[in-house]
Each structure stands twice: as structure tokens, then as C-alpha cells.
């Protein structure tokens with residue numbers, strides 16, 4: 729599998745404040761889901777913002793399919809195959825599902841390609857096909873999230889950044905959304921995922937990276953992290969929060 733997204737030694741923060749990321753490195757390969765785990769404020773969303781060009785790093789590199797893209801604006805990165813699905817709901821609520829999905833492909837000139845991409849996302853997300861003419865604001869939170877995924881896939885990204893996709897969803901809908909992420913992975917997309925729901929996300933992810941003090945503190949196969957007592961205690965609801973001596 730090839731490295732699609734490489735974040736190398738990132739130092740980044742906001743304004744004049746101390747950096748939030750202090751030498752963070754993460755690699756995501758094609759067809760792989762990498763999950764960032766860490767407490768509130770650890771900098772997980774900041775990693776995604778630097779990767780997608782919303783925040784320029786103070787130092788370090790972002791590589792997309794081997795090319796350095798550090799500091800490029802989001803639209804340039806989108807054109808090169810990097811999509812970012814932001815935290816919360818970002819569908820246009822007054823517009824139909826169809827209009828939302830078409831917006832994702834607005835830079836495509838060839839209408840035959842647009843039709844082919846629409847057919848593909850409808851196949852991947854049946855709810856998008858079923859509710860095609862519905863006003864997006866009338867859909868449930870989980871359905872809206874799938875419209876966001878469909879919109880993001882219209883440009884056939886190589887890598888997709890997902891910030892808390894299960895936020896505000898009930899457990900059953902969360903399962904559906906995670907199944908959809910698994911489907912995206914199977915199409916060969918590289919997925920960098922941030923989730924509060926660490927246990928469930930790691931159950932689905934290939935690799936996990938635990939952030940602490942602006943760096944990747946522990947990383948490895950997601951299954952191994954799930955069994956790691958350090959992680960269990962701190963992030964997976966495994967009991968006391970103090971390290972043994």
C-alpha cells in the first residue's frame with residue numbers, strides 16, 4: 729500500500745499562543761483508516777486543519793502522494809485529492825440532497841463524469857438515492873452525515889479527513905456511519921479519522937495514534953491499542969486515570 733498522506737514533524741498553533749502540535753507525525757496509506765485518539769483539546773482537529781490547509785503549520789511538512797503540499801489552500805488540496813468533512817453538520821439544510829451532492833462535484837466540467845460519480849455515491853450510500861429530492865435539513869443527523877460523505881466523494885479523493893463523524897448520533901446510527909467509513913476504505917480511499925468514541929472507532933480502524941502533549945504518544949495496530957492497558961485506563965473508560973508506579 730502506498731503512503732497517501734504523510735504529516736511530518738508538524739508544529740502548529742493559533743496566533744501567538746504556544747503550539748498545539750509539537751512535532752506530530754502521522755502516515756495514512758491507501759485503503760487504511762487511521763484514527764487519532766486523545767482527550768479534549770489534545771489537538772486532534774488541529775491535525776486535520778493543518779492537513780487540509782485550513783491552518784498553516786509553523787514548521788513541518790504535509791505530503792500528498794509524495795508531493796509536498798504544505799501551506800497550500802484547501803481548494804488546491806481538494807483539487808489534488810484531499811477532502812475534509814468538518815465536525816458537526818455541514819450540509820446546506822435548505823437545499824435538496826441532490827443539490828448538496830452536486831455541489832461536491834461543481835468543478836467537474838464533463839457532465840458524463842458527474843452522472844457516473846452520482847451513480848457511484850448513490851450506490852455506496854443508499855439513503856442518498858432514496859432521499860435524492862428531499863430537503864437535506866429534513867433528514868436525520870446520520871442521514872445528513874452520509875450526504876456529507878457522498879458530497880466529499882464526488883471528486884474521488886485519495887484521502888478523506890473525518891472530524892467526529894459520530895458526534896450527536898445514537899449508537900445504531902453510529903454503527904451505520906462506521907460501516908460507511910469501512911465501505912469508503914474498501915474503495916481504496918485513505919481515511920484519517922478523529923473520534924471521541926475511541927473504542928468504537930478503534931474497533932473499525934486499522935491503526936490508532938494517541939496524541940499527548942502535541943505529539944503521537946502511542947501508535948500501532950488499532951486492535952493492539954484496544955488491548956493496551958494505558959489506553960484503556962485513559963481513553964476507553966477502563967477505570968482509574970493514574971499510571972501505576
Ligand SMILES: Nc1ncnc2c1ncn2[C@@H]1O[C@H](COP(=O)(O)OP(=O)(O)OP(=O)(O)O)[C@@H](O)[C@H]1O
Pocket residue numbers: 742748766767768769770771772773774775924
Ligand atoms: N480557532 C482557534 N483559535 C484559538 N485556539 C484554538 C482554536 N481552535 C482550537 N484551539 C485550541 O487548540 C487546542 C486544540 O484544539 P483541537 O480542537 O485541535 O483539539 P481536539 O483534540 O480536537 O479537541 P476536542 O476533542 O475537544 O474536539 C485547544 O487548546 C483549543 O482551545
